Amino acid sequence: MKKIFAFLLLGLTVAFASCGDEKTEPGTDWFLTPVAEVNGTTVGLSCQTRFGEGVLENTSVGFSYAAIVDNKIGAFADVAGSAVDGTGIAAALTGLQPETNYLVFAYAGLSTGRVQSQGAVFKTGQDDMPDPDPERPAFGTPAASGVTKTEATLNCTFNFGDTADYDVYFRYKPASSGSYDRVNVSTGTGTKTAALTGLTPGTTYEFALCADWGGQTYTSAAATFTTSSDGGGGGGNTGSAKYSGWPELVPEDKSNSDYHYAYHLCPDFSVDGHKARNFTVCFSAKHHCPVWVAAPRHDCYEGSANRTNAYGKDPIILSSIQYNSKSIGGGCNKGHMLGSAERTRSTAINKQVFYYTNIAPQYSSGYNTGGGGWNTLEDWIDGKVCRDTTYLVIGTYFEAYTDGYGMSASPKKISFGGRNDVSCPTMFYIAALRTKRGNTGKSVLNCSADELMCVAFVRSHNNGLHGQKVTSRELMSISDLEKLTGHAFFANVPNAPKSSYNPSDWGL
Known part of the structure; x- marks a missing residue:
């Protein structure tokens, strides 16, 4: 084993202090310089202190470390649970990046605040990962x-x-x-x-x-x-939904363990220095089906990318509750909640809408087909997307339901996506919010109720809706949709007129 006595990297202590707890005090007089024993990508850390015997017992002690790449310090991670040996502390780091410089500090959490040593640098060797142990991960x-x-x-x-x-x-x-x-x-x-x-x-x-x-x-x-402090962009967390700056976002239901959530940002499209959001999904482990998908609609998401057909599992949602394949069944085909044609700015963005969590079974003969009940509604909604962003929540329902056209559907399980336990939705809806004028240049967050319009379009999952034009008979107030589904829509937009709607605002 090669022992390396780490040397002080001047000027980096201040950089670390600015990233940590604001109560951190330098306190370097209490520590000697940390020492690193390097063996490949495994490093033993130790640091002697000037604390008296017993002071460090039952105290939060450890080391903070960060990689240095291109002369820039990365994010620090704390190694908790370090061993106390008299007046010194020790810990082992494993699985570090090979042949990489690291900056390390020793710390102790005292009743008066956290104190830390001066910084020291060590460099790892070549990868020394042992052979896999079949006994346990x-x-x-x-x-x-x-x-x-x-x-x-x-x-x-x-x-x-x-x-x-x-x-x-x-x-x-x-x-x-x-x-x-x-x-x-x-x-x-x-x-x-x-x-x-x-x-x-x-x-x-x-x-x-x-x-x-x-x-x-x-x-x-x-x-x-x-994470660094928000200087005014990026969307904070001040409302009931996870991100207050996203008008379409439905708050998570923390009391329902059946629901799993994923917040997908565009991999290669940014707005005002932040990655644009693609869509958010709530997925049901019980039904193996999306509960709702929330997404902004704007022409900035559209471009020349081709449909990817990149069907596959959502990497954020638990794999075992999703479909196992892109196979169809139960008289249904693969129905997008957020459509492929609505995300053609880039191939990477389009691939995300082919995650299984954005796919629900929809009848193939009269619903999700040319002239089908759902396709007709989707095409009509496309015509309501305005220059101001339009915000949509596309959702499912699984209880018995009869819509405004008298079309009914009852709950059932079908074989779909390589599973035999998928719930076939009884109803689909689109909750929509936008400005009335459509070209105000204002965020809906800054609009009065008189400047906004919102409504839900509700259709039973029934082949009998083939060819049915959109009419006011399928409209429902957002408040009534909330009562039906138990979800809170447009919670980040306090002035959204959820209890009322005017069909003429939507051309009906």
């Missing part, structure tokens, strides 16, 4: 990089040689509260990476890499990162 040390106001990239090495079915994923949540969200990654030994989007500015998150295998959940050590 094994993890390296998780780290975060590329942290901005709303984004971060997580990475962690993973060893496991078992070929049986298992899931690997990152879980993350605000450190102070909340439930875990998850991002599935591929199985097999190697470095796992996940890009997080839609995070809340100025928030500390904790995360870990996990593997579900043999009825148990195995996890890596926990690590943290902190």
Whole structure:
């Protein structure tokens, strides 16, 4: 084993202090310089202190570290659970990036605040990842990089040689509260990476890499990162919905464990320095079907990209509750909630709308076909998309339902998407919100109720609607739709006139 006595990197201590807890105090007089013993990508850290015997017992101590790439310091992660040895502390880092410089600090959380050592730098060697251990999943040390106001990239090495079915994923949540969200990654030994989007500015998150295998959940050590403060863009978290700046967003139902959520941003399209949102989905584990998809409609999302037909599982939603294939059945074909033609700005954006979580079974003979009941409504809605952004929530319903045309549908299970337990929706709806004029140049968040119009278009899932033109008989107030479905629509737009509508505003 090669021992490297890490040297102080001048000028970087201030950079670290600005990224951490505002209560952090330098306190460098209490620490000697950290020492690193490097063996490939495994590093043993130690640091002697000037604290008296017993002071560090039952105290939060550890190390914070970050990769240095192109002379820039990445996001710091804390290594908690470090061992206390008298007046010193020690910890082991595994699964680091090979041949990479890292900056490290020792810290101690005292009653008066957190104090830390001066910074030191070590460089890892070549990858020394051991052979996979078939006995149980094994993890390296998780780290975060590329942290901005709303984004971060997580990475962690993973060893496991078992070929049986298992899931690997990152879980993350605000450190102070909340439930875990998850991002599935591929199985097999190697470095796992996940890009997080839609995070809340100025928030500390904790995360870990996990593997579900043999009825148990195995996890890596926990690590943290902190998003930068919001300077006015990016959408905060001040309302009942997850992001207050998204007018179409439906609040998550935290009391319903059946619902799983994913917030998809456009991979290669940004607005005002932030990645544009593509769509948000609520997916049901019970029904194996989308509950609702919320999305903005604007011509900026349209371009010359071809339809990709890239059907596949949503990487954010639990894999086991989604369809297993793109096969059809039950007299239904694959019905997009947010249509492919509405996302043609780029191939990457179009691929996202082919996630199974954006697909519901729709009857192929008279509903999701040329002149079908749903296609007719979709085409009509296309004509209502205005220069100001139009906000849509496209949803499903699974109880017995009869619509304004007298068309009925009853609940049933069908074989669809490689499963035999998929609920066939009894009704589909489109909740729409926009400005009345359509070309005000104003955000709906800044409009009065008199400047806005919103309504729901509701059609039973019934082949008898083939050729049915859109009429006022299918209109429903947003408030009535909320009572029917239990969802809160346009919660971020307090002036949305949800209790009333005027058919003539919509040309009916």
